[in-house]
Each structure stands twice: as structure tokens, then as C-alpha cells.
Amino acid sequence: MRKWLLAIGVALGLSTLAQTGKLEIFSWWAGDEGPALEALIRLYKQKYPGVEVINATVTGGAGVNAKAVLKTRMLGGDPPDTFQVHAGQELIGTWVVADRMEDLTALFKQEGWLQAFPKGLIDLLSYKGGIWSVPVNIHRSNVMWYMPAKLKEWGVTPPKTWAEFLATCQTLKRKGLEAPLALGENWTQQHLWESVALATLGADGWANLWSGKLKFTDPKAVAVWETFGKVLDCANKDAAGLSWQQAVDRVVQGKAAFNIMGDWAAGYMSTTLKLKPGTDFAWAPSPGTSGIFMMLSDSFGLPKGAKNRQNALNWLKLVGSKEGQDAFNPLKGSIAARLDSDPAKYNAYGQSAMKDWKTNRIVGSLVHGAVAPESFMSQFGTVMEIFLQSKNPQAAANAAQAIANQVGLGR
Amino acid sequence: MRDRITAFLVLLPSLVAVGIFVYGFIGQNVWVSLSDWGKNPAQALALRPELRFVGLENYRELFTGFVDTRFRQSVVNLIFFTLFFMGGSLGLGLLLAVALDRGPKGEGFFRTVFLFPMALSFVVTGTIWRWLLQPQGGVNVLPTLFGLPPLGFPWLTTRAQVLVFDWNQLPLYTAFVVGLVLLYLGWQAHRAGEGKRRFWSLLSASVLLLWAFTLGRHVQLLPYPEPHGFSLALVGVILAAVWQMSGYTMALYLAGLRGIPVEVLEAAKVDGASEWQTYRHVIFPLLAPITLSAMIVLGHIALKIFDLIFAMAGLDYAPTDVPAIYMYLLAFRGNQFAKGAAIGILLLLLVAVVVIPYLASQLRKEVRR
Numbered sequence: 001m002r003k004w005l006l007a008i009g010v011a012l013g014l015s016t017l018a019q020t021g022k023l024e025i026f027s028w029w030a031g032d033e034g035p036a037l038e039a040l041i042r043l044y045k046q047k048y049p050g051v052e053v054i055n056a057t058v059t060g061g062a063g064v065n066a067k068a069v070l071k072t073r074m075l076g077g078d079p080p081d082t083f084q085v086h087a088g089q090e091l092i093g094t095w096v097v098a099d100r101m102e103d104l105t106a107l108f109k110q111e112g113w114l115q116a117f118p119k120g121l122i123d124l125l126s127y128k129g130g131i132w133s134v135p136v137n138i139h140r141s142n143v144m145w146y147m148p149a150k151l152k153e154w155g156v157t158p159p160k161t162w163a164e165f166l167a168t169c170q171t172l173k174r175k176g177l178e179a180p181l182a183l184g185e186n187w188t189q190q191h192l193w194e195s196v197a198l199a200t201l202g203a204d205g206w207a208n209l210w211s212g213k214l215k216f217t218d219p220k221a222v223a224v225w226e227t228f229g230k231v232l233d234c235a236n237k238d239a240a241g242l243s244w245q246q247a248v249d250r251v252v253q254g255k256a257a258f259n260i261m262g263d264w265a266a267g268y269m270s271t272t273l274k275l276k277p278g279t280d281f282a283w284a285p286s287p288g289t290s291g292i293f294m295m296l297s298d299s300f301g302l303p304k305g306a307k308n309r310q311n312a313l314n315w316l317k318l319v320g321s322k323e324g325q326d327a328f329n330p331l332k333g334s335i336a337a338r339l340d341s342d343p344a345k346y347n348a349y350g351q352s353a354m355k356d357w358k359t360n361r362i363v364g365s366l367v368h369g370a371v372a373p374e375s376f377m378s379q380f381g382t383v384m385e386i387f388l389q390s391k392n393p394q395a396a397a398n399a400a401q402a403i404a405n406q407v408g409l410g411r
Numbered sequence: 412m413r414d415r416i417t418a419f420l421v422l423l424p425s426l427v428a429v430g431i432f433v434y435g436f437i438g439q440n441v442w443v444s445l446s447d448w449g450k451n452p453a454q455a456l457a458l459r460p461e462l463r464f465v466g467l468e469n470y471r472e473l474f475t476g477f478v479d480t481r482f483r484q485s486v487v488n489l490i491f492f493t494l495f496f497m498g499g500s501l502g503l504g505l506l507l508a509v510a511l512d513r514g515p516k517g518e519g520f521f522r523t524v525f526l527f528p529m530a531l532s533f534v535v536t537g538t539i540w541r542w543l544l545q546p547q548g549g550v551n552v553l554p555t556l557f558g559l560p561p562l563g564f565p566w567l568t569t570r571a572q573v574l575v576f577d578w579n580q581l582p583l584y585t586a587f588v589v590g591l592v593l594l595y596l597g598w599q600a601h602r603a604g605e606g607k608r609r610f611w612s613l614l615s616a617s618v619l620l621l622w623a624f625t626l627g628r629h630v631q632l633l634p635y636p637e638p639h640g641f642s643l644a645l646v647g648v649i650l651a652a653v654w655q656m657s658g659y660t661m662a663l664y665l666a667g668l669r670g671i672p673v674e675v676l677e678a679a680k681v682d683g684a685s686e687w688q689t690y691r692h693v694i695f696p697l698l699a700p701i702t703l704s705a706m707i708v709l710g711h712i713a714l715k716i717f718d719l720i721f722a723m724a725g726l727d728y729a730p731t732d733v734p735a736i737y738m739y740l741l742a743f744r745g746n747q748f749a750k751g752a753a754i755g756i757l758l759l760l761l762v763a764v765v766v767i768p769y770l771a772s773q774l775r776k777e778v779r780r
Contacts, residue, residue, distance in 0.1 A: 064726075068743035074456060094746060098456040186727035238546045240568040240728055305458075373452060378745035382481045385729035389570060402477045407452070 020050040023311040025300075026073075026080035028066035030059040032267075036332035040136075043327055044318055051311050056080060062187075062368070074100060079303035081312040086369030087135045087297035089210075092127045093373020095301070102302040103130035107313065113320055116338045120362030121297070124370055133299035134320045137334035140263045140353055141365040142195045142286040142294040148279070150254050158258075158284045162199055162227055165258075165287045169234035172257055179236035182256035184247035189232075189239065190367045190384050192260045196231060197224045199288025203361050210364075210371040212410025216400040225393030232388075245272075252281070260286050262296070262368070266349040267333025277348040285356075293360035296368035297337060375407040437759065444469055444752035455746040462749075469753040475632050482754070483578055485732040487639045491574075492649060492733065493713040499653035500709055501702060504660025509690075511661070512668045522665070525658040533655065537722025540651035541567070544723075566647040567724050567731065575640035582630045586623035590616045644730040648723055655719075656712065660705045667701040668694070703769065710765040714758065734758055 023044075029037040034057075041053050058066035063084070070083055079100070085091045095101050108114055108131050114122065117135065125131050146158055154175055159165035172180040183189060198206050200223055201214070208214035214221060236256065239247075248265050250256040252273060259265065266283070269275045285292070300319050306312050318324040325336035330345045335353050343351045364370025369377065383403065387396035404410075446462035454460045473482050507525055511518050528536065543549035544566040551562040576584070597612035671694060679689045717735040724731040726740055734754050742751025 064744075068739075071456060071743060071746075077458065093452055094456055097453045098458075099453070100456060100458065185725060238565055238568040240570075240724070240730075241541075241545060241566075375449070375452060375455075375745050375747065378740055379478065381727045381740075382478065382729070385481060389729070399478055399480075406478065 019048045019311055019314065021308050021311055022052045022054060023082075023308050023315060024054040024056055024080045025082055025084075025315065026056045026058075026066070026070060027084035028058055028060055028063040029084070030057045032271075033332055036328050039327045039331055040318070040324055043324060044315060047318065048311070048314060051308075051314075067374075074303070077305070079305055081306045081308045082300045082302060082315055084298055085133060085301055087121075087133055087299035088124045088364050088370030089373045090369030090377070091133050091299070091301060093375065095303070096127055096130075096132050100304055101132050102304055103132065104134065104302060104316070105129075105131045107134075107316060107320075111317060111320055116320075116322075116340060118339060118357070118362060121295070121337060124295075124362075124364045125299070133301035134316045135297040135299040135337040136319045136325060137298050137329050137332055138337050138353075138357060139296050139334050139368070140293055140356070141191065141296055141368060142198060142289045142292065143261065143263050143265070143283050144195075144286045145248065145251060145259045145261060145265055145269075145281060145283050146257060147251060147254065148282045151257065154257065156257070158282075159287050160290070161288045162196060162231065166230055166234070168257075173234075177255075177257060179234065179250075179255075180257045181231065181235040182242075182247040182250035182259040183232075183235040183239040184242040184244045185240055186381055186384060187367060188244050188247060188261065189388070190380060191262065192231065192235075193224070193228055193384065194294065194366045195260050195286035195289060196228045197221075197366075198292060198294055198363065199286065200224045200227055203292050203363050206363055207371075210366075210410060212404070216397045216404060217394075222393050222397045225387060225396050228387075229391060229393065262365075263349065263353060264333055266347075270347060270349070271333065283349065283352075291360055293356050293362050294365050295357075295362055296365040296370050298334075372409065373407060376403060376409055379403045379407075440752050440755055443749055444756045446749050448749040448752075449742075449745075449747040450749070452746065455748065465749075469750045470757075473750065473753060473757075479750075480637060481729055481732060482734065482737050483637070484639050484642075484729060485734045485737045488642055488645060488731065489714065489716075489733045491641045492645055492652075492716065493710065495645075495649045496652045496656070496713045497706060497709045499649060500656045500660050501705060503653060503657035504705070505664050505698075507657065507661040508664035508668055511665060522662075525661050527658065528655045529659045531655065533652075533716075533719040534722045536651050536655045537719045540647065540654070541723045544647045544650075567644050567728075569643050570730055571643045572638075572640035572730075573643065575638045578637040578639055579630070579632050581632065583623050583627045586619045586627055590619040590623060593619065642730040644724070644728075648720055648731055651723065652713075652716070652719055656709060660709070663701050663705050664698060667698045671697050707766060707769045711762050714762050714765065 025037075025041070027037060037055070037057075041055060044053060045051070058069045060066060063086075066084070070080075073079060074095075085095070091101070108122075113134075121135060121138075122131065125133060125135065144158065151157065154172060154177070156168050156171055159168045169180045183192060197209070201209065201220060205214055205220065209216070209221065216222075236242075236250070242250075244261055244265070245268055247256075248259055248261060248268055251259045252269065252275070263283075266277060266281075269281050270277050275281050284290075300316055302309070302312055302316060319328075320338075322336075322338055322340060322342075325338055326341050326345050329336050329341070330347075330350070333350075335341070335346065335350050335357060339358055341354070343354055346354065366372050366377065366380065372380070380400070380403070383396055383400045386399050387393070390396075443462070445464060445466060447465045447468075448460060448462050449455045454462075473479050511522055511525075515521070545551075546565045546568060550566070551564065553562070555561050593612050593616035597609050597616060600606075600608035600612055675693060675697075676689065679693045684692065715735060716733055717739070720731050720733060720736060726736055735758060738751045738754040738758070741747040741754070
């Protein structure tokens with residue numbers, strides 16, 4: 001009798017709770033970004049109260065430390081149930097080619113995500129006929145930040161092209177602004193480079209660079225470094241010692257006029273510095289890139305051999321849902337990857353980015369893992385160092401091409 | 412006999428553990444460094460990566476490959492860092508020890524103050540010094556306290572290099588330096604009257620120097636000149652490292668100074684030695700073994716330095732790069748595991764060059780006793 005009761009109890013428990021067990025979520029979201037992840041986890045717990053969620057966070061901006069820990073775990077045969085990864089080649093070039101991920105195409109079809117996400121994004125997530133991760137948010141890389149009041153004071157307008165930018169830079173230098181462009185440590189310099197490259201090559205040229213159709217040593221690509229060198233002349237000389245926040249601070253304090261940074265800068269200025277988007281600080285696409293949305297995205301994938309596969313699949317469903325994305329993104333300071341999210345939940349910057357996300361041409365970021373594999377990306381820092389040391393566009397282009405050949409870019 | 416068996420049995424667990432976890436993994440690392448792990452992205456992080464043997468290809472790339480110029484700069488950085496860090500710590504440590512040995516007021520207090528930095532971790536030291544060395548603040552504004560203009564040196568953010576040389580000249584310089592060292596050893600053997608040692612040292616020295624001045628000039632590692640030099644950005648790092656470790660050398664030297672028998676010093680005084688002569692001919696020679704121990708300790712710290720630079724300048728800043736950092740970048744960011752392993756082996760060899768002669772001489776001494 002008791003056995004029967006137990007069996008019925010278990011059966012009832014299973015059908016009401018549907019899921020039990022554990023779910024380990026591996027990410028690098030801590031500190032400022034922690035609350036956004038927690039909101040998503042709370043939502044998950046409401047839906048699946050029987051599941052114990054393990055929030056395995058490894059701190060360090062852009063996942064610098066988390067990625068190393070993840071590699072050790074994966075090599076040791078102990079994958080987390082799902083992990084955060086930059087959507088695109090950072091996932092594909094490292095984990096998909098090594099046959100460590102499950103194809104999620106079926107999930108995308110079942111949830112109707114092929115229509116919910118823009119096609120440009122789906123293309124960046126796809127490789128060899130599969131779709132490999134679920135994007136939770138979208139950040140924009142090619143944004144130029146400035147203080148409208150300061151620009152008015154100096155009598156300049158935000159430049160629309162790099163030629164205009166260089167002219168504006170000279171004007172500002174004459175007015176006694178030593179470094180009109182605020183710049184930070186190495187990766188922010190690479191970040192600036194990708195905006196210059198996108199403007200110089202155009203969206204198609206940029207895509208061709210990563211598919212291997214356009215060589216780095218092509219005169220058009222070498223020209224990127226030439227422009228980049230001129231732009232660097234407008235920047236502060238102590239860049240290497242500044243974090244991206246400190247570079248933004250220079251603009252806020254009026255020591256510099258412009259900063260090119262991803263749109264997490266909007267979150268920093270509105271949340272941390274309490275500035276009002278649109279009035280205290282303003283933004284424009286980085287020079288020469290209007291109509292193009294250079295995106296990067298955090299996404300979650302499903303590694304082969306995940307111990308709690310069904311729980312992980314439920315997590316992915318939540319991550320891709322409208323409900324999940326609108327809970328996560330307003331807190332994170334990013335926008336939803338979906339096209340149907342609710343603008344009322346976002347601030348002025350978010351609303352403007354959402355409009356661009358729906359209408360602009362979408363391309364992927366290099367520095368943030370969308371278009372090139374890690375083997376290229378990590379050595380691109382060396383290319384940057386070669387250029388900064390030698391100031392020689394051809395040398396930098398040669399080095400970039402040598403690395404591209406070595407890692408088999410576009411193959 | 413039974414004693415021997417028990418001794419062996421007692422030692423066995425640690426022998427096995429060390430055999431597997433130290434030498435076994437060193438061996439595995441050697442094998443990885445001779446493989447192509449990471450060249451093919453499909454194998455790099457596969458569940459069971461298939462490695463192919465490629466011989467010394469990874470090492471060749473590091474020293475002569477086009478894209479690994481950053482590794483070469485990091486080696487140059489490491490050498491300069493080690494030299495200046497050891498010199499600075501030993502010099503400052505000796506100075507402090509001599510000053511404290513003369514028994515000033517508050518000796519115990521100062522001894523503790525000077526020794527304290529050693530209790531910090533390199534990460535803490537690095538973070539503090541990064542703030543102190545900000546171009547617009549910290550150390551640079553110190554002179555304004557005395558009404559002087561602030562310093563303009565950009566410390567960690569400079570890209571300037573001094574003592575620049577062409578990488579192609581490296582074999583030449585190496586042969587030259589090693590030759591000089593051998594000459595010096597020969598000279599010592601000559602003074603000690605050890606004929607056999609004198610002969611071999613002089614012979615190998617002359618062969619090396621002869622090679623350096625004839626064939627060595629025509630060795631071309633790279634088809635183009637590649638300048639490397641001492642990055643001035645390292646000055647700040649060296650400053651922080653010396654600040655941290657000079658207290659340690661001070662403690663060593665102080666112990667040494669206290670260990671010198673009073674009779675010896677008094678005998679020197681009776682012989683009419685001046686204070687400087689006492690230091691030069693009595694105290695410093697007696698401190699030589701301590702200098703050697705300190706050099707070994709500092710040397711291997713310097714060669715393995717990672718955390719201090721990580722905290723001060725980050726991983727991505729080539730002017731302060733050292734091989735350990737480049738190894739981390741290649742292996743854990745770029746998935747180039749084989750090349751990372753090769754750097755690891757090179758670092759092991761470098762440390763071995765410093766430590767093994769010391770251990771050997773210590774062992775020999777013990778046998779003699």
C-alpha cells in the first residue's frame with residue numbers, strides 16, 4: 001500500500017514539477033551584470049521549482065578568466081550543463097569545430113526563433129548547416145559617445161566620416177584640447193580599429209575579410225591601418241594605462257570630446273554616473289558606419305555530454321523567449337536579440353538601438369568574438385602591438401595576414 | 412638491510428607521487444611541445460585530441476617565426492627584468508642590512524618596516540604600484556610637495572625602448588657573453604692552480620669567441636632586421652618588484668652579518684684595517700654564500716614572474732610582456748597548446764640553468780663534509 005502511495009506521489013511530483021535535478025550555468029556575469037543573470041535565474045526557478053540551479057560564475061570582464069576555466073573543464077571531460085559564450089566564431093571556431101556542441105536547429109524551429117531573430121544574426125550563429133547557440137542579448141560595437149553641451153561649447157558637430165573626424169580633431173586641438181579622442185588599454189584600441197575598418201571597407205568588405213576573400217595585405221585593407229594611425233594621433237598617449245571606464249570618464253569630464261566604445265558605455269554613464277541618455281550624453285554611429293549595426297552577443301549553448309540535458313534545454317528555451325529577454329536586457333543594459341521585445345522596458349538609448357537593430361545591416365564584431373575564431377582574435381592583440389610599436393601599416397597588415405593563414409581564417 | 416628496506420618503503424609513496432606528478436607531467440609537457448596540438452582547430456579542444464609529432468617546429472617558430480616577434484620581445488624583457496631586479500634587490504638589501512647592522516635607534520622597528528612588503532602578494536603590490544605610477548598622479552606628483560614641477564615620465568604607459576639591438580645578432584652576443592664567462596672561470600682556475608679546469612675553460616672560451624667573430628657574424632635567424640630592446644615600461648615593474656623583495660634580501664644579509672664572528676672583525680681592526688677595508692676584504696667575502704642563495708631565490712622568482720605584471724599592466728600590453736604571460740595568452744586564449752607547452756619547457760630550462768649548478772655545488776659540499 002505504502003509503495004503504491006509512494007509511486008503515485010512520485011508520478012504526481014513528476015507531472016506537476018515536471019523537472020527535478022540540477023542545472024549548472026557557467027558564465028562570467030558578476031558584479032554590475034550579476035542582477036541581470038539573477039533575474040533570469042529567478043524566472044527559471046518559477047517555471048521549474050524542482051530544479052536546483054548552480055550559478056557557476058567566474059569573474060573577469062569579457063570572460064577573460066572564465067574562458068580559461070571552461071577550457072580546462074571541457075578538456076577534463078566535465079562540461080557544465082550550459083555556458084555563456086560570445087555568439088559566432090568564438091563558439092564555432094573553438095567548440096563547434098571540435099565537435100563538442102549540440103546542434104540547436106530543431107530547438108530554433110520548434111520555438112519559432114528563425115522568425116523571431118533577424119536573419120543577419122542567424123547567419124552569424126550558423127556553421128555547416130547547424131545553429132549552435134541561443135543569443136540572449138545584443139550589444140553594439142560601433143558607437144561614438146559625446147557630451148552635446150561640450151560639443152556646443154567647442155562649436156563642433158559629431159563627425160559623419162573619418163575624414164570629417166580628423167578635421168574636427170584638428171579644430172579641437174587648436175582650441176587647446178590635447179587629445180580629442182579618449183582611448184584605453186589594448187582591447188579598446190582594437191575596438192576602435194574595428195570601427196575604422198568597418199567604415200573603410202564597408203559592410204561587404206568587412207565580411208569578405210573574415211571569409212578570406214579579402215586579404216589583409218590588399219591595399220584597401222592596408223588603408224585601414226593608415227587611417228587608424230591618423231586617428232590614433234588624436235588620442236591620449238597614456239591610453240595603455242586606462243580602463244574603458246576611465247576613457248569614458250575623460251569624455252564626461254570634458255578632457256576629451258569623443259570615445260568609441262560598445263554600448264555598455266551607455267549603461268556605465270546612465271547607471272553608474274547617473275547621466276541622462278540623450279541630453280547629458282549622446283551617441284552616433286561611429287564615423288562612416290551609419291546604417292550598419294556591428295553587433296556582439298552573449299549566448300548560451302548546449303555542450304555534448306551535459307549531465308542535465310533536459311534542464312539545460314529548458315534554460316535555453318527561457319533564454320530565447322520574449323519573457324526571458326525582456327527580463328534580462330533592461331538590467332544588463334543591452335537590447336534583446338528578438339525583434340518583438342517591448343520598447344517600454346528600455347531607456348532612451350535602448351530604444352534607439354532597438355530601432356537600428358530592426359532596420360540596419362547587421363555585421364559581427366571582431367574583438368568580441370563574432371567573426372573570427374579565438375586563435376585569430378587572441379593574436380590580433382599582437383598585431384596591434386606590432387602596429388603601435390612600429391607605426392608601420394604594411395608590417396601590421398603582413399602580420400595579420402600571416403596569422404590569418406596560420407589559423408586558416410575563413411576555411 | 413632491514414633498515415634499508417624500511418627506508419625505501421617509507422620513501423616509496425613520495426617517490427611515486429613526485430615521479431608521476433612532477434616528472435611524469437614534465438615528460439608529457441615535453442611531448443606536447445613536440446606535437447601540433449592547436450594547429451588544427453578541430454583537434455584543439457576535441458574530447459580526445461589527436462596529436463601529431465612535429466619535432467622542434469614549435470621552438471623554431473618561437474625563435475624565428477614571423478608572428479612570434481612578441482615572444483622574442485618577451486624573452487628580452489625577461490632577461491633585462493631579471494638582471495635589474497636581482498641587482499636592485501641585492502644592492503638595496505645589502506645597503507639596508509649594513510645600515511641596520513650598525514645598530515641605529517629603532518632598529519627593530521625599521522627591520523619590520525623593511526620586511527613587511529614581502530608579506531604582501533605580488534598582486535597586491537602590483538595593484539598599489541599601478542595606482543602610484545599613473546602618469547597624472549602618485550609618484551609623478553611627489554615633487555610638487557616640495558614646490559618642484561611634477562615628473563613627466565609616463566611609467567607603465569611608455570613604449571620607448573633603449574639598448575635596442577637586432578634579433579639576428581643574438582647568437583653573436585650569446586656566444587660572446589658565454590665566452591667571457593668561461594674566460595673568467597679559466598682565470599679563476601689559473602689562480603687556484605687547477606690545470607685541467609683551466610685548460611678546458613680556456614679551450615671552450617676560445618672556440619666560442621672564435622666562432623662569434625668569424626662564422627657567427629653570418630648567422631641570420633630572420634630574413635629581415637627585427638629590433639628588440641629594454642622597454643622603459645619595465646622600469647615601473649622593476650621598481651615594484653625591488654620594493655617587495657629587497658626587505659627579504661636585507662633579512663638574509665642581516666642574518667649573515669650577525670653570523671660573522673666578532674674575533675674576525677677584531678683581528679682586522681688589530682691589523683689596522685680601515686672600515687672600508689674591513690667591508691671589502693672581510694665582511695663581503697664572508698657574505699658571498701648568502702649572496703649566492705639570495706640570487707638563486709630571486710632569480711627563479713624573476714624567471715617565473717607573472718602575477719606582478721598581470722596586476723600592473725594586464726596581459727595584453729606587449730612592452731611589459733614576459734614569456735609566462737605570452738604562454739598563458741597562447742595556450743588559454745589562442746588554443747595554441749603545443750606552442751604554450753614549448754614556452755613552458757623553455758622556462759623550465761632557464762630556471763634549471765640557474766638552479767641546477769647551485770644544487771650540484773651544494774650536494775658536492777655535503778658529500779665532502
